[in-house]
Amino acid sequence: MLIETETSFEPSLTRSSSADPQDPLLVRRAPVRANSFDEATRTVTAVISTGAAVRRRDQRGTFLESLQIQGFIPATLHGVPVLDSHRQNGGRDVIGIITRAWIENGELLASIRLSAADDVASIVQRIAEGTLRGVSVGYRVGTWRDGTDPATGERTRTATAWTVHEVSFVPVPADPGATVRSAMPDIIENTESLPTPVPAPDPRIANRAAIRGIALRAGLPTDWADAQIDADADVNSARAAAFEAMQARNVGPIRTQQNGPSGDDPAVILSRRADAVAARVMGTAPPDHARAFMGDRLTDHARAILALRGFSMVGMDQDTLLRAAMHTTSDFQNLLTGVGARTLLPAYTAAESQLKKLARKSLLTDFRRASRLRLGEVGPLQKVTEAGEIKHTTRGEAVEGLELDTYASMFSLSRKAIINDDLGAFRDWGEAAGRAAAETEALLLVSLLTAANGAGPVMGDGRTLFHASHGNVGAASALDSTTLLIAALDASRLQMRMQKGTDGKTPINAAPKFLVVSAELETLAEQVLTLLAAPDASSVNPFAGRLTLLVDPRLPEGSWYVFADPAVLPVLEIAYLSSAQGVQVSSREGWDVLGVEFRAVLDFGAGALDWRGANRTPKTPGSPL
Structure with missing residues (x-):
């Protein structure tokens, strides 16, 4: 059954005892129509507020005051202390605590768990037998909304943001129709015998009530709360002291957390x-x-x-x-x-292949094959006729694609290693997994360049990446001297410059930026790209300082390529999953082993987009290089 409160516009006024005689507590009370006491759990359900209007008076005169139930957060009532007649003289005045609150049919209700202490047994008995049925609530208002009653023209004040600080069981007053709320500190009841206004309460009272609430929730005795109050402790200090007391007694903890980037977070x-x-x-x-x-x-x-x-x-x-x-x-x-x-x-990062500099980077949202539409050039602008007609032009198109695959490695840090503080195995696995992820990316890029015996993957036109029809394969050369290498570079650059757009006619003037060689050609390539003072014009090295050298030992012996800047004319593309860029590390408690299991996961893909920004010079069969 439900404890409810009667609402009336003729409130009765009583003055309850307080810890400070200068801080009278004005309350509005109501009888209880039904009892919901549960003897097994010592709980009772009460209506905390119906939101009904009550006539008040302040310095401006009378007005109707009401509480806005809609929007109130019932969870703020959890842990609020329940007192005996609003008394705050000591821990014995706390007779219970609110364990749950909710809104039902526009009313604010709460479940109250009563104390099993001997010194409040008589009060609990009166609540159980139904002779003590009054409930009164003490609250403070943060935000008011002022208005006028449309029916009577009387001034109204609605508390739109308010907090409950305590709930009390009180005797039933002579007037059974009085509402159940305690008065605000800045207003008084509508009675001719009282002065206006009421002085603000001493903040020490709220501090004492908060400390007793902390003690009650932490399961600490009233003597502990009295000692904190006697020491003039504030709420934060009392909360910290309660935590220490529970740690010492191995009592269930109060978990607190400070928000913000401070040393206590x-x-x-x-x-x-x-x-x-x-x-x-x-x-x-x-x-x-x-x-x-x-x-x-x-x-x-x-x-x-x-x-x-x-x-x-x-x-x-x-x-x-x-x-x-x-x-x-x-x-x-x-x-x-x-x-x-x-x-x-x-x-x-340290083991990343230099070949990644050749590729354009992108992010994919899933593992489906991604298509890349390559639009052709517009071509030269057409002369406008005398009639002002502008002719339409067409653009060629080509479609390539790539998709992601997942690569992973797993490692276990045993319980024994953790207890022994053995971090060496942890470090070795992390470094090895990082190098393995970089090696996986490098091998995928190398596989694109070396597919089909160096001709590369098949493109959208049915031909391989490096194909005579694409105009990006130079004449085979021994490449065993700087002279031959310079000659090969000259031929490759010319072929790139002469590349046409997708329409097969428009020059795109591709310019080489990277010289890519296998490991055994590194020294020769460095000699070609070194800037030296030439004795005459015929000896000038035209490629000195113009190309960036990239060396990869995974390339087959004698491999030699020229690539354009991927930001201008991309040939290769690498892709990562957008939600997991690069190698990712995760862990879980070990199932097959005692300890913690770690895994490194890489979602990565690589593909060829275009052939016009790359040129390959094959090695002469049987040559030393």
């Missing part, structure tokens, strides 16, 4: 601890903010994370501690994952 502390572990793994100097954690072992980090989240570790050995860190919160796994990523990414 758990996210900031976790990031700093990850920086410290990463510095230890990689053997680098830590950032200043991480130096305080450099001496911590992995089990120390696990202990700190549990403490940061408010978990008690009394009596835990290292193994139990580690299990708790991996089961009760994801923070420890996130710390290790972050360290793994910081170890893997530098190795991945």
Whole structure:
């Protein structure tokens, strides 16, 4: 059954006792029509407010005051203390606590759990038998909306933002129609016998009530709350002291978290601890903010994370501690994952193939094959006729494509390694996984250039990337001297300059930027590209300082290419999944092994888009180079 309140526009006024005689508490009360007391759980349901209007008076005169129930957040009532007749003299005046609140049929209701203490047993008994049925609520208003009653023209004030600070059980007044709310500190009841206005209450009263609420929620005795109040502790200090008291007694924790990038923010502390572990793994100097954690072992980090989240570790050995860190919160796994990523990414970046400079980078949203439409050139503008007619021009089109594949590697950091603080295996795997990811990308690019015995992949026109019909294959050469190499470069550059658009007629004037060679041609290529003072004009090296040399040992012996700038005329394209660019590291608690499992995942694809920005010179069969 439901405890409800009667609403009336003729409120009764009573003055309840208070901790400060200068701070009278004006309340509006109502009888209870039904009782919902549950003896097994010591809970009772009450209507906290119906939002009905009540006549008030302030310095401007009388007005109708109402509470706006719509938009009120019932969760703010959780943990609000329930008092005996609004008294705040000590812990014995707290007789219960609100455990749940909700809005039903436009009314604000709450479930109240009453105390089992002996000193409030008589009050609980009166509530149980139905002789104590009045409920009164104390609240403060943050925002008012002023208006006028359309029927009577009377001034109205509606509390649109308000918070409940305490709820009290009170005796039923003589007037059974009085509403159940306590008066605002800046207004008084509509009675001719009282002066206006009422002085503001002492803020110490609210502070004392808040401290007692903290003690009640933490399961601490009233003596603890009295000691905090006697010491003039504020709410923050009392909350910190309650946390320490529970840690000492191994009582369920109060979990608190400070928002913002401060030293007390758990996210900031976790990031700093990850920086410290990463510095230890990689053997680098830590950032200043991480130096305080450099001496911590992995089990120390696990202990700190549990403490940061408010978990008690009394009596835990290292193994139990580690299990708790991996089961009760994801923070420890996130710390290790972050360290793994910081170890893997530098190795991945350092091992990246130079061939990636030849390709245009793109992002794909899924694993379906992506088509690339290549539009042809417009051609020269046509002369406008005397009649002002502008002729239409057509553009050629070509379609190429590529798709993503997923590549992955897995590693396990055993429970034994974590307890022993063995970071060497962690570092070795991170570096190896990073190099493996870079090697995977490089091999895919090399496979495009070396497919079909060096002719490359088949393009949209049915021919290979390097094909005589594409005009991007030079004459075979031994390439065993700078003279021959310069001659081959000259021929390749000429072929690129003479490339036509998709219409087969419009010159595109492609310019080479990269010289790509296999490892054994590196020295010869460097000699060709070195700027030397020539004794006469015929000895001038036309390619000195004009091309960028790229060397890849994965290319077959004697491989030699010229590529245009991919930002101007892309030949190759590499792609990553848009939600996971580059190699990604994730972890989970080990299932097949005792410990933490890590995996490195790479979603990557490569394809050929165009043949006009590249030129290949094949090696003469049987030549040494």
